[in-house]
Amino acid sequence: MKNKKSSPFPFGATLYDDGCNFSIHSPDNIVSLIIFTDSENQEYKLKTHDQIVYYTFIPNITSGTQYGFKTIDNDGHSRLLLDPYSHSLSKPLQYNSPLDTEQSWTLSKSIVVDHNFDWENDTAPNHPIEKTILFELHIKGFTQQCPHIAPQYQGKYLGLCQPDIIQFFKQQNITTLQLLPITSFVTESHLKENNLTNFWGYNSVCFMAPHPNYAEKDAVNELKHMVRELHKNDIEVILDVVFNHTAEGDHNGPCFHLKALDKNYYLHNNPQQYMNYTGCGNTLDLTHQASFTLVLDTLRHWVNEYHIDGFRFDLATTLGRDHENFSPHSGFFMAIAQDPILQKVKLIAEPWDIGPNGYQLGNYPDNWHECNDKFRDITKSYWLQQPNFAKNFATQLMGSRDIFSASRWPQKLPVNFISYHDGFTLQDLVSYNDKHNEANGENNRDGHSDNRSNNHGVEGDTNNTAIILLRDKQKRNLMISLLFSFGIPHLLAVDSLSHSQQGNNNAYCQDNPISWADWNLSHINDVFKQWLADIIAIRQQIMPDVIRAFSNENRNKNKITWSNANGTQITPAQWLNIDHFSLHIDLFNHDGELLYLINATDTSLTFNLPKSTKWSMVCDTSTQNIIVKDVNVSYIQHPHSLSVLYRAN
Template sequence: MKISIPEPTLGQDMTLDPGVPLGSTLTEQGCHFRVHAPDSQQLFVALFGDNGQIIETFPMSRQPNGDWYLYIPSLQADSAYSFYQINPATQATQARQWLLDPHAHNVLQRHQFSHHQTSSEKITAGNDAPEWVSLTTRHHFDWQTRTHPETPLSNTVISEIHIKGYTRQHPAIPPEQRGTYLGLCHPAILADFKENNITCLQLMPIATKVDESHLKTKSLTNYWGYNPLAWSAPDRRFAIADPVKECKTMIRTLHAHGIEVILDVVYNHTAEEGDGGPIYHFKALDQQTYLHHQNGGLKNFTGCGNTVDLSHPPALEAVLQSLRHWVLNYQVDGFRFDLAATLGRQDDRFCKNAAFFRAINNDPVLSQVKLIAEPWDIGPNGYQLGHFPGHWHECNDTFRDTWRSYWLHRATNAEIASLLLGSQERFPAWNWPEKMSVNYICYHDGFTLQDLVSYGEKHNRDNGEDNRDGHPDNRSNNHGIEGQSNAPAIIKKREQQKRNLMTSLLFSFGIPHLLGADLHAHSQLGNNNAYCQDNAISWVNWEGQVQSGDFRQYCQSLLTLRQTIMPAFTQALSAQTQSVEIQWLDHRGANLSEQTWAENSPFACLIRIPCEESLMYIFNSGELPVRFALPDSHWRCLTDTADSRVLTKILRQTATYVRPHSMMILHRAPD
């Protein structure tokens, strides 16, 4: 992101140039500082030396719009700085109130300072020292002419990954790289992604976070990272030395292997919690960044104590600048927005034409990347599935819940039929690929796939909340024994249901989202809210590959078939000029009756692209095998979930047996 800004002279009247971004901006001649702080009476920039001591302070100049500005000539990259103001409540003692730059591109905590600098001395400024400092950052990086993979949405398979948890226990990765940015692009991990036909990683938050107050009192940490301190600074906990360089290296390497990177981003709240919570920056700089109760308190549409108000122009500018920063300086391919309904609120109402959505749509950079919404928050009318604007894809929890019910409990044929064809009541096919359902069975919040078939209840006592936390409606089934079991019959049931759920996900229309740990049959021991478990509960167990080998091979084969078969059918369903025949059949080959739609008896879906190819899904969630009539002969069976491996075979007869608790997918080409 090249900045072209006239360079003033330190000491002259500091009039803000309109091209100066928020935060610190390095040029060849010096560094510009800008922050929106209408609540401040005086604002200063402090610079720190190698030992963490203040070496110089500069007053900032207030602008008519509430911005503060400063230019320091000759300032170099990696210079440590912080904002501060004199706390009005303690002005008599001249105590500084330290404020982290909320727009910083690189940050250090106090105990990390001596490890970053060349000096071994620690900060020695006593109590008058900031907990966090920012570093001026230059974004020169050799991208080696790498370009974005630009995978079509019909071919996109998303795998949700936690950078630390995915690689922390991998035996082939050098110990110093495990759990880091560089670990995630290690050849052993790249081979894993390629084997599984993963085209896109959705990284759980990598922006710098802090732990909530209630976790600190229990000596726990926010492992997931949904408590952002600095939206634009890659978290140092995933770095060996330099988070900026190592994060870029990771993305460059993933792109070189055809893998896109989507960031899970949190712009709905900050780590400052609610009324009475910590003050890091916005609370002191600009209270209007937040929505307010009528009594002046902070509104809480996020469950985290505060809510960022993107109808407030400075807050909107801050978020847009952060998003552009990740795209331009880190080359990311898209974003998944946590609690995205909050971002579209005007006052208390969600609006698909809100300022944030309009700004994204009109931005020449941000309008070109993949955008995924978590389409709800906890505010009034917070559930907005299907109501986001065009070019936004949405996480579909109805897909998750209904497929779980169908295979593990009970759901009707009509309920899953809609999901199979892409939830078109909310995501019509004529809007594909611009707007599609993001389908998933498991996400980071909730049971893993292994636990979904192994536990009937959540087991979250390690979280220190007496098992009160976590979603109570999991629609799981332990198949006879709670938790791990060595009983062959129970293991067989569980493995078959895992295959049913994974096959239903990968061969439904939409964008499939996989929990990366599920491909390794990872168990969290029944914890369905492991947000504070930075330990083996959350870390993928790579040593367990022998036990999960059959399921891994099944998923790998299924993903290969999906990438081969599904794109053409997705294109056919979305095309306005091509007719596609869809039939719903019972086991005799007759059209489904009204009564059968309301049951969960065996049924089939037949999709024909005239003069081209056909795809047939056959479902039997019942206890008995069913002889199913086929409309034609000579089908290729892509998969039968009653088998532990994908064994494609030719069916030349006009009927086939479908075993209990299983599904088959058949394919027929003209030749």
Template sequence: METLLTKKKQGAVVTDDGCYFSIHAPQINQIQLAIFNNDEPRFFDMKHTDGGAIHQCFIPNVTEDTQYSFCRKIKGSTQWLLDPCAKKVTRHPLCKKMLAAVTVKDQFDWQDVERPSIQRDETLIYELHAKGFSHLNRDLPEHLRGKFLGLCHPVMISHFKRTGVTTLQLMPIAASIDEAHLKSKKLTNFWGYNPVAWNAPDNRFAINDPVDELKTTVRELHREGIEVILDVVYNHTAESGEPGPVFHYKALDPLFYLHGYDGQFQNFTGCGNTIDLSHPPALKAVMDSLRYWVEEFKIDGFRFDLAATLGRRGECFDNAGGFFQTIYQDPVLSGIKLVAEPWDIGPDGYQLGHFPMGWLECNDKYRDTLRSYWHFNGQGLGEFATRIMGSRDIFSASVWPQKSSVNYITYHDGFTLQDLVSYQQKHNADNGEQNRDGHGDNRSCNHGVEGRTDNQSVVALRERQKRNLIASLLFSFGVPHLLAVDSLSHSQGGNNNAYCQDNNVSWPEWELDNNAKYFQTWMEAVISLRKQYMMPFIRAFSGAGRHTNRVEWLKQAGQPMEWQDWESERTIALHIGIGQDGNSLMILANPTADAASFSLLENQWELLLDTRQSSINKVAPKVVDNRFELIPHSMAILFQRGKAEHSL
């Protein structure tokens, strides 16, 4: 029977006796429910409630896996409307341009598997595309490649655990559609940042049932101690601007979208429309969606695409706005991981560091600084020092790890790591926009040859630069983010905006050449070194005890850096120590084309890694005396045990 709880939920709620349907549609006087049986619809009138804003009905004997749609009559024609709260979607039986919803009964055997609950400071994010990452992995059964279930197969779990990542960040997995301009070019929105149903896992990632298969995937990853966070798009929908298609909100409640002074949709997302979360029904829809993913799929957190949009009131950003306050007080959402892409393209759209307490933020300043330092002969030494120390000019160490930087070198948008060291220019001709799309400021370097080459000296330098960038990332303060395809040394052929390339441009090859094998093994070892050696420093330098530690910036001869040195020097030595006599780390960096000899002042340093080497000795670290030489374009990390450990 219907219950009060059921009546408060929008969309379709299956009970033991039938199904309750509800939709928010204040702009429509009369709306009907259509239930499809063998493509023949049965129509049901819906009753007005809540002052006419809510339309609802209860249909007995409706079970799960029933197709349905909402509709209204306009000038004698039927306008089909997709349930915006749909939990599963399928092709509309009567209208090829539309999708229909499918009822879902929320039940699943989680087998008492608990969430891993990885601490923020222990988190290592591994970003991947649910289809693309495993599509060419021939060690997987063919029917699982590119599917949700492929991600929890023992072959993939072995890869994740061997790599040492704690948290998978899945690129958008909610149902999305292709934009019109892509259809005309016979391309597809591979990345999925064009959502049409926020709550429905996309069918393209499933063998049969996307809901059950995604839940199974999350359960099995959790069983192995691996978290799952979703990249979510609540800043716009696939309805685009005024001339764009109508799927739901445009007809149901146009106030979902932010409007300008001329009555036109504001386009702060670059996608034609902008969700207005100062509109209470829009805020409710987003919050209901977030809770659904957490409660029914046990999702561990979210990365919010263009998150500045979510805090907008008109043209202004408010980090104390309704969206943030609602999450803060919500018992379901307040304890999960929240990651912001802290900008959009609207006015006052760059908000790095301005999100509320409890949010992690993707740090593009880190990305650009690290790229410039290693590719341009030590450019920006002072900012390099700031970024690897956790960007404390933006994220105070007093509140780490509750609010801290997500550090990254590469993300899904932009060059892969392999292309970052192999291409001077973007090569996006395959996207059909005359190479006009994609970021123009890549801070990349081809090291003498554009693209692939057999020149072994160029290849060796590229491999060393990859190691420099990843070693810097993994021994920086903050939460590291790795692009999963980088662990396979994947190249997109210089395409830095492969959003529409559902092909080998985006699918990494798993049969690796020797250089890729060496790099994969090396990266796994450095992640292990981070956990063993860097994590105690991250904890010691966070919060109230941060001022009790030692930090020294040194020149090659061992003298402290003076203010004028930050403009003239290119090499650097960072000495950090826990307390007054605890363990120490020394990070040496030489981004120049000349060798650099460093005076260490103290003896008995253990060499953890030297990027001149493509492998790491896992048996016993090499002991280094008071001098260490770096070859051109290389770095080293050394460790010294404190007095307390020596006395044990």
């Protein structure tokens, strides 16, 4: 069918007033277009000039039209494929293994989308990176049990922008939501066999299509509505994206689209097996132009059509690989750096995968902020296990400058965190010594065993008041260490509610109350929620200016002093056995001073304070209250606690 709008580009379904252009990259198979109607399915042959890209323009196609691409396998059977560029799916994608050609015709279909939407003059919040507070959450899990929103919105996109939920975000003083994957994904067959679900969503099918399960009716418009309302309240939205692999798995896995369309979408050992740098069966090859184009087009799509503010890249080392070799100068990084749309958004890397030399912390280019697992492990060890980690902990407080040079701040601040979606929640870190993943159906073999946690005498829940109070104090120690370190604080949203996963540190398949935020707070947990909100607000008044002072041309003129409790400076030899210290930061040109008093011992210590004038107390983790008082000359720091003091000159 000839039409002046018939074109090989852009890929996917592009809607016009008088019809729709369809285009697909398919060098391995000749494909035809299938349009689904109420009466009968219509098949259209596609044009091609190079036997690589197939395309056509069909008049009178409207938004909501369902379509797919048909190919014939070696046995002469016809298979229906999803469009890799699908902007929407007709229903949640489910299949029974093995996914044969006959079943392929019963699955979800691709949908033509009209992206017109009233954004009401939406403006991105664009928070400076030094003022960014990340709040990681799961769309469904965070609101599924929330009693403050109507049942039809619980667990949905629209649930995240209901007035009471937005008010909660604002009360907690966070700036940025980091959402677990919301692109279309599918549950693996081995989970279905055990009546489990891929809850987290790290098993992508169509990178541009919002997951339909989180919509009441229309995933595209409801997600846009969510982003618009969050932006109105000065809250950014970052997506966790998975471009390192697809849901098609290894050579035994299902075929949804890419496997049939182009074998070079993947890295191959041989024609029978895919390279597996991800642990998920296959690895997307970004040295292949079609894969590279798909990923870049997808990122621009989310920014242009959904006004997304940034991305967190799962197993990002894979994206910077030229087969086995990682490079910060790879085509992927260079393309984003020069892209006028993508260069403006926030970029966060999970800086590892499981391939050769996969751990690349600190090696990403400027404007890429990396998840700092060193901060997580060392900070947990210092407070919860207390081997001789004081020197390493001190390094983490100062921004892990052994890995992230201050000369590259703020365009390369580390993303510091204590808890993430994988691993223990904050409450479980102080309540369990061991993981308890039996519900996952793998005999507790899955999940990390190196949790660096401490149950403080009882495994799990307890009525022992002393243990409850000690756990609460340790939570405050961990949060103050996070919020007053140099970096971008990343908080797990359910930690503000002191949510427990019952010791499960790998709840990826638990679509149930194990993963759903518990909004019924005990008194002590309600007090912690308010304490955390207050301390974040104080952090926002102090730390951005301090970070900026270490990020400009005068950064080396700031004075840093490490001392014992008696006020004498710590020698290199003393760091080997020290169990307490103070950190005094005196900013250049009398722009302010910050003082940390850190006592990991079993006894109270009297710290002699620098100078003889008054300090303002920011917090003391030995109490649930935010202390507002001036301190002079000395201060008694209770066991296993820390204080932060400040003076504005």
